[in-house]
Amino acid sequence: xxxxxxxxxxxxxxxxxxxxxxxxxxxxxxxxxxxxxxxxxxxxxxxxxxxxxxxxxxxxxxxxxxxxxxxxxxxxxxxxxxxxxxxxxxxxxxxxxxxxxxxxxxxxxxxxxxxxxxxxxxxxxxxxxxxxxxxxxxxxxxxxxxxxxxxxxxxxxxxxxxxxxxxxxxxxxxxxxxxxxxxxxxxxxxxxxxxxxxxxxxxxxxxxxxxxxxxxxxxxxxxxxxxxxxxxxxxxxxxxxxxxxxxxxxxxxxxxxxxxxxxxxxxxxxxxxxxxxxxxxxxxxxxxxxxxxxxxxxxxxxxxxxxxxxxxxxxxxxxxxxxxxxxxxxxxxxxxxxxxxxxxxxxxxxxxxxxxxxxxxxxxxxxxxxxxxxxxxxxxxxxx
Amino acid sequence: xxxxxxxxxxxxxxxxxxxxxxxxxxxxxxxxxxxxxxxxxxxxxxxxxxxxxxxxxxxxxxxxxxxxxxxxxxxxxxxxxxxxxxxxxxxxxxxxxxxxxxxxxxxxxxxxxxxxxxxxxxxxxxxxxxxxxxxxxxxxxxxxxxxxxxxxxxxxxxx
Numbered sequence: 001x002x003x004x005x006x007x008x009x010x011x012x013x014x015x016x017x018x019x020x021x022x023x024x025x026x027x028x029x030x031x032x033x034x035x036x037x038x039x040x041x042x043x044x045x046x047x048x049x050x051x052x053x054x055x056x057x058x059x060x061x062x063x064x065x066x067x068x069x070x071x072x073x074x075x076x077x078x079x080x081x082x083x084x085x086x087x088x089x090x091x092x093x094x095x096x097x098x099x100x101x102x103x104x105x106x107x108x109x110x111x112x113x114x115x116x117x118x119x120x121x122x123x124x125x126x127x128x129x130x131x132x133x134x135x136x137x138x139x140x141x142x143x144x145x146x147x148x149x150x151x152x153x154x155x156x157x158x159x160x161x162x163x164x165x166x167x168x169x170x171x172x173x174x175x176x177x178x179x180x181x182x183x184x185x186x187x188x189x190x191x192x193x194x195x196x197x198x199x200x201x202x203x204x205x206x207x208x209x210x211x212x213x214x215x216x217x218x219x220x221x222x223x224x225x226x227x228x229x230x231x232x233x234x235x236x237x238x239x240x241x242x243x244x245x246x247x248x249x250x251x252x253x254x255x256x257x258x259x260x261x262x263x264x265x266x267x268x269x270x271x272x273x274x275x276x277x278x279x280x281x282x283x284x285x286x287x288x289x290x291x292x293x294x295x296x297x298x299x300x301x302x303x304x305x306x307x308x309x310x311x312x313x314x315x316x317x318x319x320x321x322x323x324x325x326x327x328x329x330x331x332x333x334x335x336x337x338x339x340x341x342x343x344x345x346x347x348x349x350x351x352x353x354x355x356x357x358x359x360x361x362x363x364x365x366x367x368x369x370x371x372x373x374x375x376x377x378x379x380x381x382x383x384x
Numbered sequence: 385x386x387x388x389x390x391x392x393x394x395x396x397x398x399x400x401x402x403x404x405x406x407x408x409x410x411x412x413x414x415x416x417x418x419x420x421x422x423x424x425x426x427x428x429x430x431x432x433x434x435x436x437x438x439x440x441x442x443x444x445x446x447x448x449x450x451x452x453x454x455x456x457x458x459x460x461x462x463x464x465x466x467x468x469x470x471x472x473x474x475x476x477x478x479x480x481x482x483x484x485x486x487x488x489x490x491x492x493x494x495x496x497x498x499x500x501x502x503x504x505x506x507x508x509x510x511x512x513x514x515x516x517x518x519x520x521x522x523x524x525x526x527x528x529x530x531x532x533x534x535x536x537x538x539x540x541x542x543x
Binding site: 020021059119121122123125126130131132133134135136137138139141142145146147149150153154194195196197198199200241242244245246247250 | 401483490493506507
Protein backbone atom coordinates (compact mmCIF):
# COMPACT_ATOMS: atom_id res chain seq x y z
CA UNK A 1 0.00 0.00 0.00
CA UNK A 2 2.97 2.35 -0.14
CA UNK A 3 4.21 4.66 2.61
CA UNK A 4 1.71 5.13 5.42
CA UNK A 5 0.31 8.65 5.17
CA UNK A 6 -1.70 10.97 7.41
CA UNK A 7 -3.39 14.34 7.27
CA UNK A 8 -1.51 16.63 9.66
CA UNK A 9 -2.90 20.08 8.93
CA UNK A 10 -6.04 21.75 7.61
CA UNK A 11 -6.71 25.36 6.68
CA UNK A 12 -9.70 27.01 5.08
CA UNK A 13 -11.01 30.50 4.42
CA UNK A 14 -14.18 31.90 5.91
CA UNK A 15 -16.34 31.04 2.92
CA UNK A 16 -18.77 33.59 1.58
CA UNK A 17 -20.66 34.55 -1.58
CA UNK A 18 -18.22 37.12 -2.91
CA UNK A 19 -14.65 38.03 -1.93
CA UNK A 20 -13.99 41.28 -3.78
CA UNK A 21 -11.26 42.13 -1.26
CA UNK A 22 -8.88 39.45 -2.62
CA UNK A 23 -7.96 38.03 -6.01
CA UNK A 24 -7.58 34.28 -6.57
CA UNK A 25 -3.94 34.04 -5.52
CA UNK A 26 -4.64 35.97 -2.32
CA UNK A 27 -7.64 33.78 -1.53
CA UNK A 28 -5.48 30.66 -1.97
CA UNK A 29 -2.82 32.22 0.26
CA UNK A 30 -5.29 32.63 3.13
CA UNK A 31 -6.03 28.89 3.22
CA UNK A 32 -2.35 27.95 2.82
CA UNK A 33 -1.29 30.18 5.72
CA UNK A 34 -3.99 28.70 7.93
CA UNK A 35 -2.98 25.11 7.07
CA UNK A 36 0.69 25.82 7.79
CA UNK A 37 -0.29 27.47 11.06
CA UNK A 38 -2.52 24.51 11.98
CA UNK A 39 0.40 22.10 11.44
CA UNK A 40 3.01 24.49 12.93
CA UNK A 41 4.99 24.19 9.69
CA UNK A 42 6.60 26.74 7.42
CA UNK A 43 6.63 26.72 3.65
CA UNK A 44 10.13 25.24 3.53
CA UNK A 45 8.70 22.05 5.08
CA UNK A 46 6.41 21.49 2.09
CA UNK A 47 7.98 19.21 -0.54
CA UNK A 48 5.31 19.39 -3.25
CA UNK A 49 1.91 20.89 -3.99
CA UNK A 50 -1.20 19.81 -5.89
CA UNK A 51 -3.80 22.42 -6.73
CA UNK A 52 -7.18 22.38 -8.42
CA UNK A 53 -10.34 24.27 -9.28
CA UNK A 54 -13.00 24.38 -12.02
CA UNK A 55 -10.94 26.10 -14.67
CA UNK A 56 -13.95 27.40 -16.60
CA UNK A 57 -15.23 29.34 -13.62
CA UNK A 58 -12.56 32.03 -13.53
CA UNK A 59 -11.31 31.45 -17.10
CA UNK A 60 -7.75 31.08 -15.80
CA UNK A 61 -6.13 28.30 -17.73
CA UNK A 62 -2.74 27.63 -16.14
CA UNK A 63 -3.70 27.72 -12.49
CA UNK A 64 -0.66 25.73 -11.38
CA UNK A 65 1.63 28.46 -12.71
CA UNK A 66 -0.65 31.45 -12.16
CA UNK A 67 -1.16 30.63 -8.47
CA UNK A 68 2.48 30.21 -7.43
CA UNK A 69 2.63 33.35 -5.28
CA UNK A 70 -0.48 32.29 -3.37
CA UNK A 71 0.19 28.57 -3.12
CA UNK A 72 3.85 28.89 -2.10
CA UNK A 73 4.97 26.71 -5.02
CA UNK A 74 7.82 29.05 -5.96
CA UNK A 75 10.55 26.65 -7.24
CA UNK A 76 8.69 23.59 -5.92
CA UNK A 77 6.97 20.72 -7.77
CA UNK A 78 3.32 21.63 -8.37
CA UNK A 79 0.65 20.02 -10.55
CA UNK A 80 -2.94 20.89 -11.28
CA UNK A 81 -5.74 18.33 -11.22
CA UNK A 82 -9.32 19.04 -12.14
CA UNK A 83 -12.14 16.49 -12.33
CA UNK A 84 -15.21 18.73 -12.09
CA UNK A 85 -17.12 18.83 -8.83
CA UNK A 86 -15.01 15.97 -7.52
CA UNK A 87 -11.81 18.01 -7.95
CA UNK A 88 -11.37 18.44 -4.19
CA UNK A 89 -11.61 14.69 -3.61
CA UNK A 90 -9.10 14.08 -6.40
CA UNK A 91 -6.78 16.69 -4.85
CA UNK A 92 -6.85 14.77 -1.59
CA UNK A 93 -6.17 11.50 -3.39
CA UNK A 94 -3.25 13.08 -5.29
CA UNK A 95 -1.77 14.54 -2.08
CA UNK A 96 -1.99 11.03 -0.64
CA UNK A 97 -0.53 9.37 -3.76
CA UNK A 98 2.46 11.76 -3.67
CA UNK A 99 3.34 10.84 -0.09
CA UNK A 100 2.38 7.16 -0.36
CA UNK A 101 4.71 6.86 -3.37
CA UNK A 102 7.65 7.46 -1.03
CA UNK A 103 8.96 10.31 -3.17
CA UNK A 104 7.76 13.16 -0.92
CA UNK A 105 7.40 13.46 2.85
CA UNK A 106 5.11 16.47 3.20
CA UNK A 107 2.64 17.48 0.48
CA UNK A 108 -0.02 20.16 0.42
CA UNK A 109 -3.29 19.83 -1.52
CA UNK A 110 -5.07 23.10 -2.31
CA UNK A 111 -8.59 23.54 -3.70
CA UNK A 112 -10.10 26.92 -4.42
CA UNK A 113 -12.86 28.68 -6.30
CA UNK A 114 -14.16 32.14 -6.97
CA UNK A 115 -17.67 31.25 -8.07
CA UNK A 116 -18.60 34.90 -7.97
CA UNK A 117 -16.38 35.71 -10.96
CA UNK A 118 -18.74 34.06 -13.50
CA UNK A 119 -22.21 32.56 -13.92
CA UNK A 120 -21.89 29.15 -12.24
CA UNK A 121 -24.70 27.45 -14.17
CA UNK A 122 -23.38 28.64 -17.53
CA UNK A 123 -19.82 27.62 -16.66
CA UNK A 124 -20.83 24.21 -15.33
CA UNK A 125 -23.03 23.52 -18.36
CA UNK A 126 -19.85 23.30 -20.40
CA UNK A 127 -19.14 19.93 -18.75
CA UNK A 128 -21.93 18.40 -20.86
CA UNK A 129 -21.46 17.36 -24.47
CA UNK A 130 -21.83 20.48 -26.66
CA UNK A 131 -23.28 18.70 -29.69
CA UNK A 132 -26.00 16.67 -28.07
CA UNK A 133 -26.66 17.33 -24.39
CA UNK A 134 -25.70 20.87 -23.36
CA UNK A 135 -29.02 22.48 -24.32
CA UNK A 136 -30.97 19.96 -22.21
CA UNK A 137 -28.68 19.89 -19.20
CA UNK A 138 -30.39 22.23 -16.74
CA UNK A 139 -27.15 23.50 -15.20
CA UNK A 140 -25.72 21.69 -12.21
CA UNK A 141 -29.19 21.20 -10.79
CA UNK A 142 -30.91 19.46 -13.73
CA UNK A 143 -29.56 15.90 -13.52
CA UNK A 144 -29.99 15.63 -9.73
CA UNK A 145 -33.51 17.07 -9.96
CA UNK A 146 -34.37 14.45 -12.58
CA UNK A 147 -32.79 11.77 -10.39
CA UNK A 148 -35.10 12.70 -7.50
CA UNK A 149 -38.19 12.89 -9.74
CA UNK A 150 -37.41 9.29 -10.62
CA UNK A 151 -36.71 8.21 -7.01
CA UNK A 152 -39.97 9.72 -5.77
CA UNK A 153 -41.90 7.78 -8.41
CA UNK A 154 -40.00 4.55 -7.69
CA UNK A 155 -40.11 4.51 -3.90
CA UNK A 156 -42.72 7.05 -2.79
CA UNK A 157 -40.13 9.43 -1.29
CA UNK A 158 -41.34 13.01 -0.90
CA UNK A 159 -40.05 16.55 -1.22
CA UNK A 160 -40.41 16.76 2.57
CA UNK A 161 -37.91 13.89 2.98
CA UNK A 162 -35.36 15.95 1.07
CA UNK A 163 -36.29 19.02 3.12
CA UNK A 164 -35.35 17.14 6.29
CA UNK A 165 -31.84 16.72 4.87
CA UNK A 166 -31.68 20.43 3.97
CA UNK A 167 -32.67 21.35 7.51
CA UNK A 168 -30.01 19.05 8.99
CA UNK A 169 -27.24 20.48 6.81
CA UNK A 170 -28.17 24.14 7.22
CA UNK A 171 -28.69 23.85 10.95
CA UNK A 172 -25.38 22.01 11.47
CA UNK A 173 -23.62 24.86 9.65
CA UNK A 174 -24.64 27.31 12.35
CA UNK A 175 -21.87 25.79 14.53
CA UNK A 176 -19.22 26.01 11.79
CA UNK A 177 -17.46 29.41 11.81
CA UNK A 178 -16.11 28.80 8.28
CA UNK A 179 -19.50 27.99 6.68
CA UNK A 180 -20.97 30.32 4.06
CA UNK A 181 -24.67 30.00 5.02
CA UNK A 182 -25.28 29.94 8.76
CA UNK A 183 -28.97 30.32 9.45
CA UNK A 184 -31.41 28.02 11.24
CA UNK A 185 -34.18 26.88 8.90
CA UNK A 186 -37.29 24.67 9.07
CA UNK A 187 -38.91 22.17 6.70
CA UNK A 188 -41.55 24.81 6.02
CA UNK A 189 -38.85 27.32 4.97
CA UNK A 190 -37.48 24.77 2.51
CA UNK A 191 -40.89 23.90 1.08
CA UNK A 192 -41.74 27.59 0.59
CA UNK A 193 -38.42 28.53 -1.02
CA UNK A 194 -38.42 29.26 -4.79
CA UNK A 195 -38.40 26.29 -7.19
CA UNK A 196 -35.16 26.11 -9.19
CA UNK A 197 -35.54 22.83 -11.13
CA UNK A 198 -38.55 20.82 -10.01
CA UNK A 199 -38.42 19.21 -7.44
CA UNK A 200 -35.27 21.02 -6.17
CA UNK A 201 -35.91 24.34 -4.43
CA UNK A 202 -33.54 27.10 -3.36
CA UNK A 203 -33.03 25.74 0.17
CA UNK A 204 -32.53 22.21 -1.21
CA UNK A 205 -29.56 23.52 -3.16
CA UNK A 206 -25.91 24.28 -2.43
CA UNK A 207 -24.85 27.92 -2.67
CA UNK A 208 -22.06 29.24 -4.90
CA UNK A 209 -19.22 30.37 -2.69
CA UNK A 210 -15.80 32.00 -2.86
CA UNK A 211 -13.29 30.09 -0.77
CA UNK A 212 -10.20 27.91 -0.55
CA UNK A 213 -8.99 24.95 1.49
CA UNK A 214 -5.53 23.45 2.03
CA UNK A 215 -4.82 20.01 3.51
CA UNK A 216 -1.32 18.83 4.43
CA UNK A 217 -0.36 15.15 4.06
CA UNK A 218 2.76 13.69 5.70
CA UNK A 219 4.57 10.36 5.68
CA UNK A 220 4.71 8.10 8.74
CA UNK A 221 8.29 9.32 9.23
CA UNK A 222 7.14 12.93 9.66
CA UNK A 223 3.47 12.80 10.64
CA UNK A 224 3.85 11.88 14.36
CA UNK A 225 6.35 14.73 14.80
CA UNK A 226 3.98 17.25 13.21
CA UNK A 227 0.59 16.33 14.66
CA UNK A 228 -0.40 15.11 18.12
CA UNK A 229 -3.19 13.03 16.59
CA UNK A 230 -2.70 12.57 12.82
CA UNK A 231 -5.63 11.42 10.68
CA UNK A 232 -4.24 8.33 8.93
CA UNK A 233 -5.40 7.52 5.41
CA UNK A 234 -6.73 3.96 5.35
CA UNK A 235 -8.29 3.91 1.90
CA UNK A 236 -9.08 6.05 -1.10
CA UNK A 237 -10.99 5.07 -4.22
CA UNK A 238 -12.36 6.74 -7.32
CA UNK A 239 -14.74 5.66 -10.09
CA UNK A 240 -15.59 7.47 -13.28
CA UNK A 241 -17.80 6.12 -16.01
CA UNK A 242 -19.57 7.87 -18.85
CA UNK A 243 -19.38 11.08 -20.81
CA UNK A 244 -23.07 11.30 -21.66
CA UNK A 245 -25.53 12.08 -18.90
CA UNK A 246 -28.08 9.99 -20.77
CA UNK A 247 -25.90 6.91 -20.27
CA UNK A 248 -26.07 6.96 -16.51
CA UNK A 249 -27.79 4.16 -14.59
CA UNK A 250 -29.53 6.17 -11.89
CA UNK A 251 -31.29 3.12 -10.49
CA UNK A 252 -27.93 1.71 -9.39
CA UNK A 253 -25.51 4.67 -9.26
CA UNK A 254 -22.61 2.31 -10.08
CA UNK A 255 -19.83 4.87 -9.43
CA UNK A 256 -21.00 5.47 -5.86
CA UNK A 257 -21.50 1.78 -5.11
CA UNK A 258 -18.17 0.71 -6.62
CA UNK A 259 -16.26 3.47 -4.84
CA UNK A 260 -17.70 2.93 -1.39
CA UNK A 261 -17.46 -0.85 -1.73
CA UNK A 262 -13.74 -0.49 -2.44
CA UNK A 263 -12.97 1.75 0.52
CA UNK A 264 -15.19 -0.26 2.88
CA UNK A 265 -13.38 -3.43 1.83
CA UNK A 266 -9.90 -1.92 2.13
CA UNK A 267 -10.65 -0.35 5.51
CA UNK A 268 -12.42 -3.44 6.86
CA UNK A 269 -15.78 -1.71 7.19
CA UNK A 270 -18.55 -4.30 7.06
CA UNK A 271 -21.40 -2.17 8.43
CA UNK A 272 -20.82 1.52 7.63
CA UNK A 273 -23.59 2.73 9.97
CA UNK A 274 -21.85 1.01 12.88
CA UNK A 275 -18.18 1.07 11.84
CA UNK A 276 -17.84 4.74 10.84
CA UNK A 277 -18.17 7.48 13.49
CA UNK A 278 -18.78 10.47 11.24
CA UNK A 279 -19.04 11.19 7.54
CA UNK A 280 -18.49 14.33 5.50
CA UNK A 281 -20.37 13.56 2.30
CA UNK A 282 -20.44 15.60 -0.87
CA UNK A 283 -24.21 16.18 -1.05
CA UNK A 284 -24.79 19.10 -3.44
CA UNK A 285 -28.57 18.89 -3.07
CA UNK A 286 -30.77 17.67 -0.25
CA UNK A 287 -32.25 15.13 -2.66
CA UNK A 288 -28.82 13.46 -2.96
CA UNK A 289 -28.90 13.16 0.84
CA UNK A 290 -31.90 10.88 0.34
CA UNK A 291 -31.19 8.86 -2.83
CA UNK A 292 -27.48 8.23 -2.30
CA UNK A 293 -27.95 6.84 1.22
CA UNK A 294 -29.20 3.66 -0.47
CA UNK A 295 -26.05 3.45 -2.60
CA UNK A 296 -23.76 4.19 0.36
CA UNK A 297 -25.03 0.78 1.66
CA UNK A 298 -26.74 2.21 4.76
CA UNK A 299 -29.97 0.43 3.86
CA UNK A 300 -31.83 -1.49 1.15
CA UNK A 301 -32.96 0.34 -1.98
CA UNK A 302 -35.77 2.78 -1.24
CA UNK A 303 -35.30 2.67 2.54
CA UNK A 304 -33.35 5.94 2.90
CA UNK A 305 -36.38 8.12 3.72
CA UNK A 306 -37.08 5.93 6.79
CA UNK A 307 -33.55 6.46 8.15
CA UNK A 308 -33.77 10.19 7.51
CA UNK A 309 -37.15 10.50 9.24
CA UNK A 310 -35.66 8.65 12.24
CA UNK A 311 -32.76 11.14 12.40
CA UNK A 312 -30.08 8.46 12.01
CA UNK A 313 -27.75 10.98 10.32
CA UNK A 314 -28.36 13.90 12.69
CA UNK A 315 -25.67 15.13 15.10
CA UNK A 316 -27.11 12.96 17.88
CA UNK A 317 -27.91 10.03 15.57
CA UNK A 318 -26.15 6.74 14.94
CA UNK A 319 -23.96 8.17 12.15
CA UNK A 320 -23.68 11.98 12.06
CA UNK A 321 -23.35 13.21 8.47
CA UNK A 322 -21.88 16.64 7.70
CA UNK A 323 -21.40 18.27 11.12
CA UNK A 324 -19.82 21.10 9.11
CA UNK A 325 -23.07 21.82 7.29
CA UNK A 326 -21.71 20.17 4.16
CA UNK A 327 -21.91 21.34 0.57
CA UNK A 328 -25.38 22.78 1.08
CA UNK A 329 -23.94 25.43 3.36
CA UNK A 330 -20.56 26.00 1.65
CA UNK A 331 -19.60 25.42 -1.96
CA UNK A 332 -16.41 26.92 -3.44
CA UNK A 333 -16.55 24.07 -5.93
CA UNK A 334 -12.86 23.24 -6.54
CA UNK A 335 -12.34 23.29 -2.76
CA UNK A 336 -15.60 21.58 -1.78
CA UNK A 337 -14.40 17.96 -1.93
CA UNK A 338 -11.17 18.84 -0.13
CA UNK A 339 -13.15 20.58 2.61
CA UNK A 340 -14.92 17.23 3.15
CA UNK A 341 -11.53 15.52 3.70
CA UNK A 342 -10.30 18.44 5.84
CA UNK A 343 -13.42 18.35 8.00
CA UNK A 344 -13.21 14.55 8.38
CA UNK A 345 -9.55 14.96 9.43
CA UNK A 346 -10.44 17.68 11.95
CA UNK A 347 -12.97 15.27 13.48
CA UNK A 348 -10.22 12.62 13.92
CA UNK A 349 -7.74 15.20 15.22
CA UNK A 350 -10.30 16.50 17.74
CA UNK A 351 -10.07 20.02 16.32
CA UNK A 352 -13.61 20.49 15.01
CA UNK A 353 -14.65 22.96 17.70
CA UNK A 354 -18.39 23.26 18.30
CA UNK A 355 -19.12 20.86 15.43
CA UNK A 356 -16.95 18.08 16.96
CA UNK A 357 -18.53 14.62 17.26
CA UNK A 358 -17.27 12.88 20.39
CA UNK A 359 -14.66 10.11 20.23
CA UNK A 360 -14.16 9.91 16.45
CA UNK A 361 -11.86 7.07 15.44
CA UNK A 362 -13.04 6.46 11.89
CA UNK A 363 -14.22 9.20 9.53
CA UNK A 364 -15.08 9.12 5.85
CA UNK A 365 -15.27 11.78 3.15
CA UNK A 366 -16.67 11.65 -0.40
CA UNK A 367 -16.68 13.85 -3.47
CA UNK A 368 -18.93 13.87 -6.51
CA UNK A 369 -18.85 15.61 -9.83
CA UNK A 370 -19.47 15.80 -13.54
CA UNK A 371 -21.11 12.73 -15.04
CA UNK A 372 -21.50 10.98 -11.69
CA UNK A 373 -17.82 10.65 -10.84
CA UNK A 374 -17.25 9.52 -7.28
CA UNK A 375 -14.35 9.72 -4.80
CA UNK A 376 -14.03 8.44 -1.22
CA UNK A 377 -11.43 8.57 1.56
CA UNK A 378 -11.41 6.74 4.90
CA UNK A 379 -9.38 8.28 7.75
CA UNK A 380 -8.61 6.80 11.16
CA UNK A 381 -6.90 7.81 14.39
CA UNK A 382 -4.82 4.61 14.21
CA UNK A 383 -2.11 3.74 11.68
CA UNK A 384 -3.15 1.41 8.86
CA UNK B 385 4.36 46.58 8.75
CA UNK B 386 1.63 48.62 7.21
CA UNK B 387 -1.55 46.66 6.46
CA UNK B 388 -2.40 47.41 2.85
CA UNK B 389 -5.79 45.80 3.31
CA UNK B 390 -6.69 48.61 5.73
CA UNK B 391 -8.81 51.28 4.12
CA UNK B 392 -6.51 53.74 2.46
CA UNK B 393 -8.86 53.48 -0.49
CA UNK B 394 -12.53 52.57 -0.46
CA UNK B 395 -13.02 51.13 -3.93
CA UNK B 396 -12.55 47.47 -4.93
CA UNK B 397 -12.50 47.08 -8.69
CA UNK B 398 -13.76 44.42 -11.12
CA UNK B 399 -12.35 44.03 -14.62
CA UNK B 400 -14.77 42.39 -17.07
CA UNK B 401 -13.77 39.95 -19.78
CA UNK B 402 -15.17 42.11 -22.60
CA UNK B 403 -17.70 41.56 -25.38
CA UNK B 404 -15.58 39.47 -27.77
CA UNK B 405 -17.03 36.25 -29.13
CA UNK B 406 -14.83 33.19 -29.11
CA UNK B 407 -16.43 30.60 -31.38
CA UNK B 408 -15.65 26.87 -31.14
CA UNK B 409 -16.04 24.33 -33.95
CA UNK B 410 -16.81 20.90 -32.53
CA UNK B 411 -16.01 18.07 -34.93
CA UNK B 412 -18.70 15.42 -35.01
CA UNK B 413 -16.72 12.57 -36.57
CA UNK B 414 -18.24 9.65 -38.51
CA UNK B 415 -20.53 8.29 -35.81
CA UNK B 416 -22.13 11.52 -34.62
CA UNK B 417 -22.36 12.83 -38.20
CA UNK B 418 -24.27 9.70 -39.27
CA UNK B 419 -26.62 10.15 -36.32
CA UNK B 420 -27.26 13.82 -37.10
CA UNK B 421 -27.66 13.13 -40.85
CA UNK B 422 -30.26 10.49 -39.90
CA UNK B 423 -32.24 13.18 -38.08
CA UNK B 424 -31.87 15.66 -40.93
CA UNK B 425 -32.47 13.46 -43.97
CA UNK B 426 -34.65 10.57 -42.80
CA UNK B 427 -36.20 11.65 -39.48
CA UNK B 428 -34.71 8.54 -37.92
CA UNK B 429 -32.93 8.16 -34.57
CA UNK B 430 -29.98 5.82 -34.89
CA UNK B 431 -28.19 3.90 -32.16
CA UNK B 432 -25.22 1.58 -32.26
CA UNK B 433 -24.94 -1.88 -30.68
CA UNK B 434 -21.90 -3.42 -29.02
CA UNK B 435 -21.34 -6.90 -30.44
CA UNK B 436 -19.57 -7.87 -27.21
CA UNK B 437 -22.02 -6.88 -24.43
CA UNK B 438 -25.09 -6.27 -26.58
CA UNK B 439 -25.81 -2.81 -25.21
CA UNK B 440 -27.46 -0.38 -27.61
CA UNK B 441 -26.11 3.15 -27.25
CA UNK B 442 -27.79 6.39 -28.23
CA UNK B 443 -26.21 8.77 -29.05
CA UNK B 444 -24.01 6.42 -31.07
CA UNK B 445 -20.27 6.46 -30.50
CA UNK B 446 -17.36 4.45 -31.84
CA UNK B 447 -16.21 2.64 -28.69
CA UNK B 448 -18.18 0.76 -26.01
CA UNK B 449 -16.51 2.07 -22.86
CA UNK B 450 -17.35 -1.07 -20.89
CA UNK B 451 -15.88 -3.55 -23.38
CA UNK B 452 -13.43 -1.17 -25.08
CA UNK B 453 -14.58 -2.60 -28.41
CA UNK B 454 -15.26 -0.75 -31.66
CA UNK B 455 -18.97 -0.83 -32.48
CA UNK B 456 -20.36 -1.08 -36.03
CA UNK B 457 -23.89 -2.51 -35.74
CA UNK B 458 -26.28 0.37 -36.41
CA UNK B 459 -29.86 0.18 -35.10
CA UNK B 460 -32.87 2.28 -36.15
CA UNK B 461 -34.54 3.03 -32.81
CA UNK B 462 -37.76 4.49 -34.19
CA UNK B 463 -39.09 7.67 -32.62
CA UNK B 464 -40.89 6.44 -29.50
CA UNK B 465 -39.87 5.60 -25.98
CA UNK B 466 -40.59 6.40 -22.35
CA UNK B 467 -39.55 9.08 -19.86
CA UNK B 468 -36.74 7.73 -17.65
CA UNK B 469 -36.39 10.96 -15.64
CA UNK B 470 -37.24 14.64 -16.00
CA UNK B 471 -36.99 18.06 -14.41
CA UNK B 472 -38.86 21.29 -15.02
CA UNK B 473 -36.23 24.04 -15.08
CA UNK B 474 -37.54 27.29 -13.56
CA UNK B 475 -34.24 29.07 -12.98
CA UNK B 476 -33.35 31.29 -15.99
CA UNK B 477 -29.63 30.56 -15.88
CA UNK B 478 -27.25 31.85 -18.55
CA UNK B 479 -26.95 29.70 -21.68
CA UNK B 480 -23.19 29.34 -22.25
CA UNK B 481 -23.78 29.23 -26.03
CA UNK B 482 -25.66 32.53 -26.24
CA UNK B 483 -24.71 34.40 -23.08
CA UNK B 484 -28.43 35.06 -22.52
CA UNK B 485 -30.85 33.65 -19.91
CA UNK B 486 -32.65 30.47 -21.00
CA UNK B 487 -36.43 30.58 -21.50
CA UNK B 488 -38.26 29.05 -18.54
CA UNK B 489 -40.14 26.97 -17.61
CA UNK B 490 -38.39 24.34 -19.70
CA UNK B 491 -38.74 20.58 -19.25
CA UNK B 492 -35.59 18.53 -19.72
CA UNK B 493 -36.25 14.81 -20.18
CA UNK B 494 -34.18 11.67 -20.36
CA UNK B 495 -35.90 9.46 -22.97
CA UNK B 496 -35.32 5.72 -23.03
CA UNK B 497 -36.11 5.00 -26.69
CA UNK B 498 -37.55 1.56 -27.40
CA UNK B 499 -34.65 -0.80 -28.00
CA UNK B 500 -31.97 1.48 -26.47
CA UNK B 501 -30.07 0.87 -23.24
CA UNK B 502 -29.12 4.53 -22.69
CA UNK B 503 -31.13 7.73 -22.74
CA UNK B 504 -31.38 10.61 -25.15
CA UNK B 505 -31.67 14.01 -23.48
CA UNK B 506 -34.22 16.43 -24.93
CA UNK B 507 -37.15 18.72 -24.13
CA UNK B 508 -40.79 17.83 -23.46
CA UNK B 509 -43.59 20.12 -24.67
CA UNK B 510 -45.26 20.13 -21.23
CA UNK B 511 -44.03 22.27 -18.34
CA UNK B 512 -46.61 21.41 -15.66
CA UNK B 513 -44.85 18.80 -13.52
CA UNK B 514 -48.20 17.44 -12.37
CA UNK B 515 -48.94 16.39 -15.96
CA UNK B 516 -45.65 14.55 -16.45
CA UNK B 517 -44.98 11.01 -15.24
CA UNK B 518 -41.78 9.01 -15.06
CA UNK B 519 -42.43 6.08 -17.39
CA UNK B 520 -44.90 7.96 -19.67
CA UNK B 521 -44.76 7.14 -23.38
CA UNK B 522 -43.35 9.87 -25.63
CA UNK B 523 -42.74 10.47 -29.34
CA UNK B 524 -40.20 12.69 -31.11
CA UNK B 525 -41.60 15.70 -32.99
CA UNK B 526 -39.37 16.65 -35.95
CA UNK B 527 -38.98 20.13 -37.39
CA UNK B 528 -40.06 20.83 -40.98
CA UNK B 529 -36.74 22.48 -41.77
CA UNK B 530 -33.74 20.46 -40.53
CA UNK B 531 -30.05 21.35 -40.38
CA UNK B 532 -28.29 18.28 -38.99
CA UNK B 533 -28.35 19.16 -35.28
CA UNK B 534 -30.07 17.62 -32.24
CA UNK B 535 -32.63 20.44 -32.60
CA UNK B 536 -33.90 18.82 -35.81
CA UNK B 537 -36.07 17.14 -33.18
CA UNK B 538 -38.25 20.02 -31.97
CA UNK B 539 -39.11 18.23 -28.73
CA UNK B 540 -40.78 15.10 -27.43
CA UNK B 541 -44.51 14.91 -26.72
CA UNK B 542 -46.47 12.54 -24.47
CA UNK B 543 -48.53 10.05 -26.45
